[in-house]
Amino acid sequence: MANREKQVDEVYQYDPQTALTMVGSQLRGLSSEEVLHRQEVYGPNQLDKPAGEPLWLTFLKNFSSLMAILLWIGGFVAFFFTDTPELGIAIWAVNVINGCFSFIQEYRAGKATKALEGMLPLYARVIRDGHEEKILAEQLVPGDIVLIEEGDQISADGRILETANFQVNQSALTGESNPVNKNERAIEASAEQPDLLAMKNMVFAGTSVSKGNAKILVTKIGMSTEFGQIAHLTQDVTQTVSPLQVELNRATKQISIIAISIGLFFLLAAVVFIHEPISKSFVFSLGMIVAFIPEGLLPTVTLSLAMAVQKMAKKNALVKKLASVETLGETTVICSDKTGTLTKNEMTVNHIWMPHQEFVVTGTGYEPVGQILADDRVMDRQSDESLTWLLKGAVLCNNASIQPPHGDQTRYTVLGDPTEACLKVLAQKAGLYLDTIHVEAPRVKELTFDSDRKRMTTIHELKSDFLGSHMVSFTKGAPKEIVDLSSQIYDQGQLKPLTKEMAEQILAANDAYAQDGLRVLALAARDLNNLTGDYSIQSVETDLIFMGLLVMQDPPRDDMEAAVAKCHQAHIRIIMITGDYGLTALSIARKIGxxxxxxxxxxxxxxxxxxxxxxxxxxxxxxxxxxRIAPEQKYHIVSNLQKLGHIVAVTGDGVNDAPALKKADIGIAMGIAGTDVAKSSADMILTDDNFASIVHAIEEGRAVYQNIKKFLTYIFNSNTSEAVPSAFFLFSRGIIPLPLTVMQILSIDLGTDMMPALGLGIENTNPDIMQQAPRKRTDKLIDKPLLIKSFIWYGLMESTIAMAAFFYVGFLNGTGFTITPDIYHQAMTMTLGAIIFCQIGMVHNCRTERSSVLNKHFFDNGYINFGIVFEIILFLCLVYVPFFHPLFQTAPLGWQHWIYLILCPIPVLLIEEGRKYWLRQHNKA
Incomplete structure (x- = not known):
């Protein structure tokens, strides 16, 4: 059996009967006993399911970070060992909120293996014990004889035994959209490593039959197939953590360590200097820890990313993984395929070359619009019989069909070879009626395309006169082969000898088009009236009449040049990785920049x-x-780009792209042409399959990064003002009562700060954002300038106003700096209110880095405005709803207090405007 498995890889080298012997089978199929034996040996024809981490374990991991453990312990102590159980419940609630949001952020809905399985058909027609039967595809074994026909998907790899006009669509594996002609002929062995996907006598699981029918010998099943090997690559890819997640994890750990250190210091100080009981000192130090830990960070980041995802969806980019939004902004290289992404995936004829005249074709796509031009004037087709019959011949020597939109569709669809389809579109553009042409010249026989001959021929019985004949053949194929078989040319309605000079002129034109990356087909005809006997290749495809060259390309998308230029301006490289011909790829790459x-x-x-x-x-x-890149090679290219330090975005649509999509920092699948596998493996899906949508997404990703820094600054600046009141309590040795409780701190971090911070997360994009280089991986989201500005500059400004509010209550009541028990809760409420109202000014300060916020429209960000209203309403509830008074130790305020609070944002804004003005003047100098 082991020797037989080794031989299977070589069956393409031998004739069908020898291949049957090598695999241990016969034309009447396997016996029932042999099938059972092989099912035990090889197992079912299905893909392995990777043993993924249980969902419950993934969920629980989000509650075991350093910060989470700290808060679990703190809540436990507060609940069981102090007289403030509500504090313990609040701290645990913080942990639950953070853990749930983290889980949502990290959870991946894509399950590539299930999508791969979904692409395989459920049933297969086999011959066993000499009888045809229908079985489940998973019951196939090597050696089975399978019958397939047009429209079928292929369930296993196999060696072709018999064919009839047989073509296979292998785009899911190779990325090439053109159907591949297949036959049963043996292929001579090569010294080089064979490319099995290029073998004309082999078929592969996951592909489909475009035309004809065949009988195949199953050689490999399940994970052993080419399809399965790609699935294996996909499963083996380790999902990397996004740069944003790395930054947030690092920042959380750093802040947690700082907070714990400060908390321990205050715990020792409270016990040693103030001689507080350990339980009370612990609650006090826990307040310091809670003050410095930005509990709302992960929820705010997640919600901000989610809204960015909604904005991107409106620009045809669906992001599956929230953290991918920010990673897009870091992208330094985009590896893009060509067909359908950079181009329209609509093969279009743009030139017609005939002896002594050349035509330029206008109008693109499959819709029958446009005109044929000659020498910048509209060509009168009726007066040029040569052009008319060239177009008719292109329609007749053709097996494709074009289906107009129906139902909810907006696009024409092509059945068959896109290259042939565009020839019919060409005829429609010239005003010819396809149905009429087929009625006037019914097909008698077809000599199918063969890669060795590089041409196909159809034979027709004409009801109109052409070449003085009623039996005519049309042959289309590679120009050199057609020229070699031609002896005459059809020029301006007359037959002329094909001279050596004219042959050289034809081939020179072909070479010129090929160097521009264009695909060229030649068309020839032959009068068959004098031909007797069977219409064979040898008798028909000789002494041809050359009619002209049809030149075509898959045109670039209309907005591609602008999108590519924008990428270059943003210092982003684009690397084309395609399965197409090299010259064609290079031509398109040069054309769009x-x-x-x-x-x-x-x-x-x-x-x-x-x-x-x-x-x-x-x-x-x-x-x-x-x-001409294979699947594992695309993966290899991405890996090496990452080794060079690049943040890589990769586009793809086929099964073959799945490993590279998962390996990339950002995998981008096509929503229209993409397979389920590609969509499941990707981080983002383009609903319009348009490269320009990637550029829009990158721009949004960069804006998200800038906005995250804005609301991080906003969140952090309240941490200092939350901690300073505790410092006053400590360093006054308890003379100044604690101005802010842990519950009040939580009401800021998880209450009043959340909505304005979220508004900062959707600030409008800076106009010059795509003129800057992507940020380096070594750049920190939370860097020294951000910490200095938020904790020291903004923090101390806000702390001063907050503590002044605390003592302001004492002055109003005639007690000066002494806060009596009767007015203590009112003073704490003022401290809380001063921080909240200072944050109203701070949220506007954070909207710009250097420019004046006065240049922005104060009311152009609805989320910020809503957030300000929300935090005021929440504060009013804490002040005037009696239910909240014992929980948050708040008390009602008078009109004198409200005057102070309403004025709080003004100095915050004016002082910061002065700093920004100085920075602008300093930069000018």
């Missing part, structure tokens, strides 16, 4: 397989386009 140098590097998959990592990394530092 991806490559701009005189000598960009073109690397094929075959060349890439011979490069070391060091050689590849050297190439990746240059302008490069990759063509």
């Amino acid at each position: 991806i490559v701009q140098g005189d000598n960009p590097r073109l690397v094929t998959g075959q060349e890439l397989s011979q490069l070391s990592d060091e050689q590849l990394q050297a190439i990746l530092r240059e302008e490069v386009v990759f063509a």
Whole structure:
């Protein structure tokens, strides 16, 4: 059995009967006993399911961070060992909120393996014991004989035994949209490592039949198939933590350590200097810890990212993983495929070359619009019989069909080869009626395309006169082959000999188009009236009449040049990685501006397989386009870009793209053309399959990063004002009562601060944001300037106003700096209120870095305005609703108190405006 498995990889080299013998099968199929034996040996024809981490364990991990453990312990002590159980409940509530939001942030809905399984068909037609039967696809074994026909999906890898006009769509594995012609002929062995996907006598699981039917011998099933190997690559990819998650985890740990250190210091100081009981001192130190830990950080970040996701969805980019939004803003390289992303995925004829005349075709896409132009004037088609019959021949020698939109569809769809479809579109653009052409020239026979011949021929019985004949063949294929088989040309309605000079002229035109990355087909005809007997390849495809060249391309999207220019302006590289031809890829890359140098590097998959990592990394530092790339090679390119320190975004639509999509920092799948596997493996899905939508998403990602820094500054600046009152209590040795309780601190961090911070998270994008380089991975989200501005500059400003509010109550009551028990709760309420009202000014300060906030419209951010109203209403509830008084130790305020609070934002705004003005003047100097 082991020797048989080794031989299976070589079955393409042998004729069908030998292949059957090698796999231990026969045309009448396997016996029932042999099927049972092989099912025991090989197992079911299905993909392995990776043993993922249980969901409950993933959930619980979000409650075991350093900060979470600290708060669990603190809540436990407060609940069981103090007279403030409500504090313990509040602290535990903080932990639950943070843990739940973290879980939502980290949870991935994509399950690539299930999507892979979903692509495999449920049933297969097999021959066993000499009889045809229908079985579940998972019951297939190597050696089974399977019957497949047009429209079927293929359940296993296999060697073709018999075919009839057989084509397979392998785009899910190779990324190439054109159907592949298949046959049963053996392929000579090569010294090089064979590319099985290129084998014309092999079919593969996960692909589908485009045309015809075949009988195949199953050679591999399940994870052993080419499809399964890609699934294995996808499963093996370890999901990396996003840069934002790394930054937040680092910041949380750092702040937690600082908070614990400060808490321990105050715990010891309270016991030693004030001689408070340990339980009461612990609650006091816990207040300091809670003051310095930004409990609302993760919820606010998550909610801000979620709203950014909603904004991006309106721009055709659906983000599955919230943290990916910020990672987009860091992107330094975009690895993009070509077809359907950079281009329209609509093969379009743009030139027609005929002897002594050349036509330029206008109008793009599959819709029958536009005109055929010649020498910048509208061509009178009726007066040029040569052009008319060239177009008719292109329609007749054609198996594709174009379906108009129906139902909710807005796009034309193509059945068959897109290259053939665009020839029919060309005829429609010229005003020809396809149905009429087929009625006037019904097909008699087809000599199917063959990669060795590089051409196909159809034979028709004409009801109109052409070449003085009623039996005519049309042949289309590679120009050189067509020219070699031609002896005449059809020029301006007349037959002329094909001279050597004219042949050279035709091939020169072909070469010129090919160098521009355009695809060229030649069309020829033949009068068959004098041909007797069977219409064979040898008898029909000779002595042809050359009619012209049809030149086509998959045109770039209309907005591609602007999108690519914007990426270059933003210091983002674009690397094309495609399964298409090298010259075509390079031409498109140059046309839309991806490559701009005189000598960009073109690397094929075959060349890439011979490069070391060091050689590849050297190439990746240059302008490069990759063509004819295999799935594992795309993954390899992404890995090496990451080794060079790049943040890599990768686009893809097929099964073959899944490993690279998961490996990338940002995997981007196509929503229209993408397979379920690609969508499940990706972090983001483009609903319009348009590269320009990626650029919009990157711009939004950069804005998110800037806005996160804005609301981090806002959140942190209240931490100092929350801690300073406790310092007054400690260093006065208890003479000044504690101005702010832990419950009041929590009401700020998880109550009044949340909505304005969220408003900062959706500030409008700075106009110059895409003219800056992506931030470096080494740059910190929470850096020294941010900490100095928030904790020291803003923090001390706010602390001064808050403590002044505390003593202001004493002055109003005639007790000066002495706060009596009767007015203590009112003084604490004023301290809380002063911090809240200072934050109203602070939220506007944080909207700009250097420019004056007065240049912004104060009311153009509805979320900030709503947040300010929300925090005022919440504070009013704490002040005037009796239910909250014992919980938060608040008390009602008088009109003198409210005058102070309403004035609090004014000095906060004016002092900061002075600093920003100084910075602007300093920069000018």
